[in-house]
Amino acid sequence: MKTIPTAIADVLIIEPRVFGDSRGFFFESFNQKAFDQATGLNANFVQDNHSRSAKGVLRGLHYQIEQPQGKLVRVVRGAVFDVAVDLRKSSATFGQWVGAELTEENQRQMWVPPGFAHGFLTLSDVADFLYKTTDYYEPQFERCIAWDDASVAVKWPLTGIAPQLSVKDRAGTRLAEAQMFGPTANC
Numbered sequence: 001m002k003t004i005p006t007a008i009a010d011v012l013i014i015e016p017r018v019f020g021d022s023r024g025f026f027f028e029s030f031n032q033k034a035f036d037q038a039t040g041l042n043a044n045f046v047q048d049n050h051s052r053s054a055k056g057v058l059r060g061l062h063y064q065i066e067q068p069q070g071k072l073v074r075v076v077r078g079a080v081f082d083v084a085v086d087l088r089k090s091s092a093t094f095g096q097w098v099g100a101e102l103t104e105e106n107q108r109q110m111w112v113p114p115g116f117a118h119g120f121l122t123l124s125d126v127a128d129f130l131y132k133t134t135d136y137y138e139p140q141f142e143r144c145i146a147w148d149d150a151s152v153a154v155k156w157p158l159t160g161i162a163p164q165l166s167v168k169d170r171a172g173t174r175l176a177e178a179q180m181f182g183p184t185a186n187c
Contacts, residue, residue, distance in 0.1 A: 001031075001038045006098040011084045011116070012039055013100055014072075014109040027107060029074070030132065039111060043070055045132040053080075053122040053129065058156070058163040060119015061085055061145040061172065065179045068114035070134035078127030079103040080120040081157050085145060088115040088181045095175055097154050115181045117145045121156050121163065143179055146172035 004013040014035075018027040028034065036042055053059065060083065063069075073082060083099040101123070102108050112118045114134060145152065147165070152175055156163070 001028075001034050003038050006100070008084070008086055008093045008096060008098045010086075010113045011098050012111040014038065014111060016107055016109070018107055029109075030072070035072075041111070043072070043111075043134050045072065045134055047133045047136055049131050049133065049137075051129045052077075053120075053127050054164070055122050055125050056161045056164045057122045058119065058147055058165055059169065061117035061147055061152075061154075062119060063087060063115075063117040063143055063145070064135070064138060064141040065143050065181075066141040067135040067138050068181065069137070070114045071112040071118055071131045072109055073102065073112060073118070073120075073129065073131040074107070074109040075102045075104055076128045076130055077104050078122065078124030079105075080122050080124075080127050080129060082110050082120045083118065083154055083156075084110065084112040085117040085119075085152055085154070086115070087117055087145075087178070091115075094180075095152060097152055099154065117143075119147060119154075121158070121161070123157065123161075144168055144172040145178055146174055149174050151175045 002015040016027040085097040
């Protein structure tokens with residue numbers, strides 16, 4: 001497994017070693033020991049999630065203000081543009097974002113640490129998106145930053161795509177008014 005740094009040091013792209021031939025391919029999508037060695041993390045995953053989205057669905061930017069979740073995300077069908085936004089007030093990269101295209105072809109994964117908002121835009125006709133989390137989903141702690149907040153300025157690849165948003169995502173909070181992770185947060 002290979003780790004690729006991003007513009008925000010704590011967010012990593014993980015590229016598995018894929019073994020393929022004319023019959024298909026094989027790779028370990030997750031191996032705790034290899035993940036810890038490659039990333040220098042000691043993440044403990046407690047929940048796996050699977051979502052399916054149609055082209056143009058934009059989910060996010062979500063986070064949990066308590067019980068923050070680290071997420072290891074990947075696409076097994078289709079393609080998405082995946083985004084992480086640093087919400088740790090004490091961080092030098094507070095309010096900044098990084099994004100990467102995750103596809104079934106490139107098999108890449110993204111590590112989104114606790115203390116970050118996360119979202120994605122579906123680029124293909126359909127995308128199956130899998131993610132492992134380091135804490136359990138707790139709806140009472142979930143928050144949402146507006147996907148189009150000008151102060152964050154995510155450059156979503158929306159050419160020819162009208163984003164489809166949930167009611168929750170349409171009501172996202174601007175970064176300036178959102179609850180953030182302070183120096184004592186468990187991140």
